[in-house]
Amino acid sequence: MTQDKKLEILEKLTYHPHNGAKVLSKHTDKVILPEKILHSLVYLQKLHDLSSLPHPLVFRLSTPSQNTYVGVKEFHDKDESSIFLSEDVSKRLNICPPIYDHIEETAEIDDQVESLSIELALNVSAIDNTTKKAIIELAPRENYRVLDWKSFLEATLPANYTAVTTNDVLTFDFDQQNFVLDVVSVKTTENIRTVCVIDRDIELKIKTPSGSEDKSSSEPNDDNDGLLPGEYVDLFGDKEGEIKFGERVKLKIGPAEKIVADGEFSLAFDQFVSNSRFEIATMNQPEKEWANETDDEINVYVYGFRNHDDSLGAMKFTIVKEGGQDKDDRSEILDVDSVRCIYCKNIIKASSKVLHENFCRRNNVLCPEGCGEVFFKAVPPTHWHCCLTYGDGEWSKQLHAEYMHDDVNLVGVTCKLCGEYHCTTKYVLSQHVSRECPKAIHECRYCHLVVARGVPCGESRFYGVSLHEWLCGSKTTECPKCNKIIKLRDLETHLKLHDMDRLNNTIPQVCSNALCVNVVETVNANAIGLCKDCFGSLYSTVYDPDGKKLMQRIERRYILQIKNGCGFCDCENELCGSSAKCKVPPQTRESMAGVVKFVKGEVMKEVLNRKGLHFEFCVSSSMDQRRRFVSMFEGGEWARGWICKSNEASGNDVNAMGQWLENHAVTNIEYNI
Ligand SMILES: [Zn+2]
Ligand SMILES: [Zn+2]
Ligand SMILES: [Zn+2]
Ligand SMILES: [Zn+2]
Ligand SMILES: [Zn+2]
Ligand SMILES: [Zn+2]
Ligand SMILES: [Zn+2]
Ligand SMILES: [Zn+2]
Structure with a gap:
């Protein structure tokens, strides 16, 4: 009889829409059932001696015309036949949704009472299906x-x-x-x-x-080029490439590396960087670059400002080692034939110095503001200097003024999102939006929803997270390793502790019988490192202080094993008479004397040489099977002890063993650190 048949139950239940005594959330497929159903299941479980009930319980609920599958929120003891449904489930069954205002029951309302059939849906329950995708x-x-x-x-x-x-x-x-x-x-x-x-x-x-691109969900930006919030091009590890004007790219920048571009850009550490939201932007610095001063490789998101002077559509960028490719550094390496022109600062041949400098003096001028740029004949009117930066062209000058000098009228700027933050420049305002504005969106590190940060509370400020993340991180989850219930925000630290615990483990000791993969508890192991199964027949209560008698019993076991075999023809033991792989020559095996001589000589010598920690005793065919699974992992990342332990924990299942090893074992490399 299959389990389906054994647990067959079919009950009639009644549903009163007005009976709102048990409140379920609107959107769930979980229902509240009478305890009677649970009692019937437990009764059937005992009757058929089943080890467990399916988990989770899934029921098929039906009206004469509709049906749906539901889970169980809880069981009630109010009566034997009432079922409580959520709005979702009632809709699926095409019946009146639950009404929570309590109204005196009248005949009119009784008309709405529905009779429902319920049965356990074992074909849907997870019990047999967990491994199938x-x-x-x-x-x-x-x-x-x-x-x-x-x-x-x-x-x-x-x-x-x-x-x-x-x-x-x-x-x-x-x-x-x-x-x-x-x-x-x-x-x-x-x-x-x-x-x-x-x-x-x-x-x-x-x-x-x-x-149906939903532009209405965009942040109110001055000009975000129709870019959806969070939309970006991932350039992965690219060290050079293009950033289209008005678009975002995601880049990886290693420690002591910098991004150098040939246009104006802004940069932030999340995907919402734009022209009005950034950590830094380049309009207040002459070098269009940003350096990673941390010790880690980090992800940055870069927004390319639309350049009205340029029809190229994109700017070029490279990521270089800081100080590695600086023009000035390179030009210091002058060879004997080279000199630097005192006018244009270019490196020229020493032999042409006089000629070149004469030409330069008459034709080239160095910017008097000290930026180092050299111009033909005169500094053009488009060359500008302001604050600590300079540039060429009306557009870059305007951009600088727009972001750095919004305070010309001394009125300052107010954040359009929260309406509260006030500062002097658009540059500082863009940093406010990127870092802290409570109305600006961010991606929650826990639920990954893109939501507004929220007005911070004391705790969220203290932990350096947004209000949303503080609340979200206070929700609990089950630790995948120890099943403890912990707060989401503590999960990372908690998992690190698991990892530290893991690294403290030594390699599990395996039975000293080479054919056995049982893990041996070191505390109560016998002196020769055999597991209980393998030691079994060697056990004796005879007084044996120097272990001589034990050695005699080992000797006798080998003699019988080679002479008579274990009787199992698939045995893989090289010291077994039944095994096709037996390495003892047949002529030696013919006589008892030959076998005794072989064991006393070669076999026992080997045992003593190895200090008694290597045996080759026959094992059961199920142990042979387990050893084959262990051997699949041998020679890899983990020591044999860990592999044996994973087999003990997960059975003969390559995937489960691999998973177990990943989660619990310490790799050979980790031991060497
Ligand atoms: Zn020159
Ligand atoms: Zn200049
Ligand atoms: Zn300025
Ligand atoms: Zn704001
Ligand atoms: Zn969240
Ligand atoms: Zn845990
Ligand atoms: Zn063993
Ligand atoms: Zn054997």
């Missing part, structure tokens, strides 16, 4: 500001829903915003239209709405 394709109804749908849904989907069916509508309430997604399709290897989303390997595919 399911693909769920979802289509958000609108262009929500969610950058990473997968992270968002991985956290919110199982919290609200238990099972997902093709054509379902999923709704998530988050930060006073509704996110509505249509389930386009559910694909499983079993061809079932419904999958349980709890404790199961789910691949999510997101279909973004096409052709």
Whole structure:
């Protein structure tokens, strides 16, 4: 009998829309069931001696015309037949949604009472399906500001829903915003239209709405070139390339590296950098560059200012080692034949010095402001100096004035987002938006939603996070390693502690029988390092202070093993008479005397040479099987002790063993550090 049959239950339940005594959130597929259902299941479990009930419990709920799959929020003891539904579930069943205002029950209302059938849906429950992958394709109804749908849904989907069916509508309430997604399709290897989303390997595919770019969600920017918030081109590790005017790129800059561009840009550490939001911008410095002064490689987002002087459409950039490619540095390396022209500062041949400098004196002029630029005949009127910077062209001068001198009338500028922050220049205002404005959007490091930062509270300020992140980080999650419930904001530190614990572990000791992969508890191990199974027949209560008697028993075991074999023809032991791999010559094995001589000589000599920590005793065929799995990992990142331990913990499953090793074992490289 299959488990399906054993746990078969079919009950009639009643649903009263007006019975709002148990309040469920609107958007969930979890229902509240009478305890009677749980009692029936536990009864059936005991009756059929089942080790556990399926987890999570998924039920199929139906009216005469509709059906849907639901999970369980809790069980109630109010009566034996009432079921409480959320708005979502009532909609799926096409019946009246729950009404929470308590009204005296009247005959009129009783008309709305629905009779529902409920049965356990074992084909959907995760019990047998955890290893099989399911693909769920979802289509958000609108262009929500969610950058990473997968992270968002991985956290919110199982919290609200238990099972997902093709054509379902999923709704998530988050930060006073509704996110509505249509389930386009559910694909499983079993061809079932419904999958349980709890404790199961789910691949999510997101279909973004096409052709309906939602510009209204953009931050109110002066001129953000129609760039959607957070939209950027990832240039990965590129060390040189182009930044289109009015666009963002994501770059990696190593320690002591700098980005050098041939146009004006702004830069920030998140994807929302723009012409009105940045950490730094170049209009107040002559060099169009920014250096990474940290010790780490960091991701930066760079916005290219639209250059009205230029029809190129893009600026070029390179990422160089700081000080590595400076013109001045290079020009110091003068060879004997070269000199520097005192007028244009170029390096010229010593032999042509007089001729060149005569020409230069008459034709070239050095900027009198000291910027070092050289011009033909005269400094052009487009060359400008202001504050500590200078440039060429009307446009760059205007840009400088726009960002650095908005205070000409001494009125200053006010933040358009929060309406509260006031400062003297657009440059400082753009830094406010990038760093702290409570109304500016940011991507939450925990839920990955793109939301406003919120007005900071004392704690959020202290921890250097936004208010949203402070609240979000206060939510709890289960540690994937120890299942402890911890705050999201503590998870990173908590996982680091796990990692430190992991690194403190020594390599587990394995049974000294080379054919056995059992891990031995070092505290109560026997003197010769064998596991309990392998030591078993060698155990004796006879007084044996110097271990001589034990050696005799080992000798006898080898003699019998070689002479008679273990009786298992697939045995891989080279010192076993049954094994095809037996290395003892057949003529030696023919007589008892020959075997005894062989064991006393070669075998026991080997045992004593190795200080008794290497044996070759026959093992069961299941141990042979386990050893084959262990050998698949040998010679790799981990010591044999760790591999054996992973097999003990995860069974004969290559993926599970690999996963276990990643999570718990210390690699050979880590030991050497
Ligand atoms: Zn010159
Ligand atoms: Zn100058
Ligand atoms: Zn200035
Ligand atoms: Zn502001
Ligand atoms: Zn969040
Ligand atoms: Zn933990
Ligand atoms: Zn063993
Ligand atoms: Zn054998």
